[in-house]
Amino acid sequence: MLNRRKFLQLSTLATPLLSFKNVLTNGKAPTKPIVVSTWNNGKEVNAEAWKILSNNGRALDAVEAGARYVEDTIDCCIGLGGYPDRDGIVTLDSCIMDENANCGSVGAIEQIKHPISVARKIMETTPHIMLVGDGAQQFALENGFEKQQQVLSDPAKKAYDNWLKKSEYKPEINIENKEAVEKSKKGNGPFAPQYFDDGRINHDTMGLVALDASGNMSGAVTTSGMAFKIHGRVGDSAIIGDGLFVDNEVGAATSSGMGEEVMRICGTHVVVEYMRQGYSPEVACKKAIERIIHRSEEKAKKVQVGFLALNNKGEYGAYAIQKGFVFAVKSNGEEKIYPAKYFYDLGVT
Ligand code: GLY
Numbered sequence: 001m002l003n004r005r006k007f008l009q010l011s012t013l014a015t016p017l018l019s020f021k022n023v024l025t026n027g028k029a030p031t032k033p034i035v036v037s038t039w040n041n042g043k044e045v046n047a048e049a050w051k052i053l054s055n056n057g058r059a060l061d062a063v064e065a066g067a068r069y070v071e072d073t074i075d076c077c078i079g080l081g082g083y084p085d086r087d088g089i090v091t092l093d094s095c096i097m098d099e100n101a102n103c104g105s106v107g108a109i110e111q112i113k114h115p116i117s118v119a120r121k122i123m124e125t126t127p128h129i130m131l132v133g134d135g136a137q138q139f140a141l142e143n144g145f146e147k148q149q150q151v152l153s154d155p156a157k158k159a160y161d162n163w164l165k166k167s168e169y170k171p172e173i174n175i176e177n178k179e180a181v182e183k184s185k186k187g188n189g190p191f192a193p194q195y196f197d198d199g200r201i202n203h204d205t206m207g208l209v210a211l212d213a214s215g216n217m218s219g220a221v222t223t224s225g226m227a228f229k230i231h232g233r234v235g236d237s238a239i240i241g242d243g244l245f246v247d248n249e250v251g252a253a254t255s256s257g258m259g260e261e262v263m264r265i266c267g268t269h270v271v272v273e274y275m276r277q278g279y280s281p282e283v284a285c286k287k288a289i290e291r292i293i294h295r296s297e298e299k300a301k302k303v304q305v306g307f308l309a310l311n312n313k314g315e316y317g318a319y320a321i322q323k324g325f326v327f328a329v330k331s332n333g334e335e336k337i338y339p340a341k342y343f344y345d346l347g348v349t
Pocket residue numbers: 093203204205223224225226234235236237255256257258259260
């Protein structure tokens with residue numbers, strides 16, 4: 001266990017200094033429109049979203065466009081090119097939420113290219129929020145989405161074949177390797193540097209949240225989830241309040257990493273509630289990370305979780321359990337990838 005006294009001291013000392021001032025993240029003045037996304041290729045994701053935001057478009061359309069972009073282009077951890085579950089089947093999780101608390105999600109959907117758009121369709125045309133598995137696919141087909149034949153992408157096939165050699169179900173989440181970190185330092189590494197192609201379990205997620213010129217916020221998340229998961233497993237990325245939460249009166253947050261750890265604390269809801277209390281986005285993310293670590297330091301050291309938040313003033317921030325989580329920002333004055341602050345540098349990178 002984390003030394004409780006030390007933990008509480010750290011938290012209480014940091015709070016008044018960092019949270020109740022009007023913190024301008026990374027020294028930039030708050031601005032709108034703005035979009036922030038997880039990981040290196042958040043840069044390209046943001047560029048897609050920016051086409052809409054910079055034309056006075058709605059944040060909801062922008063985040064959907066960003067998510068669709070990665071669903072089309074990434075071969076590891078998002079969309080149909082993602083790593084399969086332990087039965088060799090690619091299943092996708094996704095959710096979306098707008099400025100009015102409208103939300104939609106799909107869990108473990110198969111053979112549909114754009115789960116984010118299915119999630120939006122559920123949000124806009126049904127009385128429900130979440131559809132899963134066969135029911136989600138059936139809904140998608142009834143609503144004009146095409147069924148794609150499952151063909152594993154080359155990286156997914158290679159990783160799965162390697163994994164099958166041992167079929168060891170031992171999550172080792174987002175423990176980045178040296179080569180990947182070197183590449184990501186240059187800002188142009190492979191999208192998922194945290195992936196090993198030797199079959200060790202790893203995964204990642206694209207989450208983005210945006211504030212549009214009208215002052216409205218939305219967010220979207222999309223992923224193929226944890227590689228080699230048990231068939232039917234649904235992670236945080238399909239759950240409103242875990243992988244994504246938006247409250248237009250406060251801000252929005254998204255998560256990446258080990259979904260189960262996010263789900264145990266309703267992670268992004270917690271981040272937004274901390275922002276409601278007056279904490280800056282970065283401190284709100286840090287406090288949510290501390291909650292995960294506080295439960296079990298031993299367990300937390302073995303996993304990665306990163307939170308990324310944007311408040312309705314355009315201030316942003318992130319925090320992760322481990323070194324290695326990065327996020328991308330795009331606004332009128334800025335286009336940049338930042339390393340998130342972190343709790344542990346265990347030398348695994
Ligand atoms: N954060 C994505 C997942 O755990 O599936």
